[in-house]
Amino acid sequence: MSAFAKLLSSRWGPIITGCIVGLLAPVLVKLGNPGNMGICVACFSRDIAGALGLHRAAPVQYLRPELPGFILGSFLAALLFREFRPRGGSAPLIRLLLGMFAAMGAMVFLGCPWRAYLRLAGGDLTAVPGIAGLIAGVALGLAFLRQGYSLGRSYTTPFAVGITMPAIAVGILVLLLAAPQFGRTAEGAPTGPIFFSQSGPGSQHAPIAASLAAGLVIGFVAQRSRFCTVGALRDFILLRDPHLLSGVLALIVTASAVNLLLGQFRLGVVGQPIAHTNHLWNFAGMALAGLAYTLAGGCPGREFFLSGEGDADAGLFVLGLILGAAFAHNFNAASSPAGPAPYGPIITVFGLAVCILIGLTMRERRPQRPRRSPREVLEEEHA
Amino acid sequence: MPEEPKVVDARGLSCPQPVLLTRNAMAECPSGPIEVIVDTGTSRDNVSRMAQRAGWCVAVEALPTGEFRLRLTK
Numbered sequence: 001m002s003a004f005a006k007l008l009s010s011r012w013g014p015i016i017t018g019c020i021v022g023l024l025a026p027v028l029v030k031l032g033n034p035g036n037m038g039i040c041v042a043c044f045s046r047d048i049a050g051a052l053g054l055h056r057a058a059p060v061q062y063l064r065p066e067l068p069g070f071i072l073g074s075f076l077a078a079l080l081f082r083e084f085r086p087r088g089g090s091a092p093l094i095r096l097l098l099g100m101f102a103a104m105g106a107m108v109f110l111g112c113p114w115r116a117y118l119r120l121a122g123g124d125l126t127a128v129p130g131i132a133g134l135i136a137g138v139a140l141g142l143a144f145l146r147q148g149y150s151l152g153r154s155y156t157t158p159f160a161v162g163i164t165m166p167a168i169a170v171g172i173l174v175l176l177l178a179a180p181q182f183g184r185t186a187e188g189a190p191t192g193p194i195f196f197s198q199s200g201p202g203s204q205h206a207p208i209a210a211s212l213a214a215g216l217v218i219g220f221v222a223q224r225s226r227f228c229t230v231g232a233l234r235d236f237i238l239l240r241d242p243h244l245l246s247g248v249l250a251l252i253v254t255a256s257a258v259n260l261l262l263g264q265f266r267l268g269v270v271g272q273p274i275a276h277t278n279h280l281w282n283f284a285g286m287a288l289a290g291l292a293y294t295l296a297g298g299c300p301g302r303e304f305f306l307s308g309e310g311d312a313d314a315g316l317f318v319l320g321l322i323l324g325a326a327f328a329h330n331f332n333a334a335s336s337p338a339g340p341a342p343y344g345p346i347i348t349v350f351g352l353a354v355c356i357l358i359g360l361t362m363r364e365r366r367p368q369r370p371r372r373s374p375r376e377v378l379e380e381e382h383a
Numbered sequence: 384m385p386e387e388p389k390v391v392d393a394r395g396l397s398c399p400q401p402v403l404l405t406r407n408a409m410a411e412c413p414s415g416p417i418e419v420i421v422d423t424g425t426s427r428d429n430v431s432r433m434a435q436r437a438g439w440c441v442a443v444e445a446l447p448t449g450e451f452r453l454r455l456t457k
Contacts, residue, residue, distance in 0.1 A: 009428070083423075083424050085422070085423070085449065087395070087422075090395065090396075090397065145399065145400070145403060146403070150396065150397075150400055151397060152395075153394065153395030153396055154395040154397075155395060226425050226428065226429075228398075231398060231399070234398075234399060235399065238399060238402075238403075239402070239406075239433055239436070241432065241433065241436065243432060296397070297397030297398045297399075298397075298398060313397075364396075
């Protein structure tokens, strides 16, 4: 165990994590998850939002166990390796907003960076403009970071703050298993507060145990290896450091091979699962998401892992993802395989404007001069 | 008497700010030494990797507070 843990902390860590994700994601598709969506942090956040009734798009409602698995796997690894550290207070409201706009951009593209890479590994070439948009968004975020952009420092918090996201993860799993139906329709049939799709992507899912196990394993190894699909691009552009990028490449190569083996690889542009061919908005949606991830400090998966190791600010980003995905559907801004929704483009432009404003205005405050006491002021005046 | 190090306090900052602040300090003080204080294993690893790739020696000290002091020398 300790040898494997050491390996995960070495330069091989991201590569091993990428291989594990690249193996498990196509297998989850084989076991029932939607096409090229073995893992999608944004889509699964959207499904969770729908299952909780935060949006009412009937085809995309399910409490995906992979995501609570991410949080709990990371939580276990952090406890085991003494890295659980409750912390928070670094511009929490801005992080919530960034999570919301990241999800809105992702809903225009129909996927997070994880799914963009997995779509590519399934032969879906519409992922290419999305990944190009992601790179553009990361590069823009880096320009702000170079100019001194900062959301400020986080500070150690009481234990209860750090344990909140793992507790919410357990709550989601309990609701998945209990699926309470407290409401009644006009006809008297039981309904809500938990909704599960009867058709569409939300109805397609692997067995709960398989999904949860995959989430736990990925959460555990990714906490150790710091796997981050946005940090990969950021560190390569900024420092020419291929450490995290090697993990993303391992993911793409492994997932492509497993898809080929399972007969799930289909090279092309048209008719790909849960994807559209409007390249402009595939690019722009991901540019918005890439900018929001970079300003927040990591990809959506990484934010889930951080929330498991006690980072309450990352927890707010995660809740922002769920909330933003709900907004995207309620505002008719989430794309479908037919193309972008009527309000997708305007929300993307609005989101870009807000994120650019955040990038321009957020700076770490210089430590202020110690305030003088009234006595000191008087003494100076009389000096 | 060892040279007084330039101190970078990167505690509580999100990625990649600890790395950026350290890199700025390395540019300002190219012969070192530089002392970087971070509070997560991720920042410790990222700063160490960047500095080592740039040809610096890194000595990591775990502080009783759970933080890490990285001493960077040329």
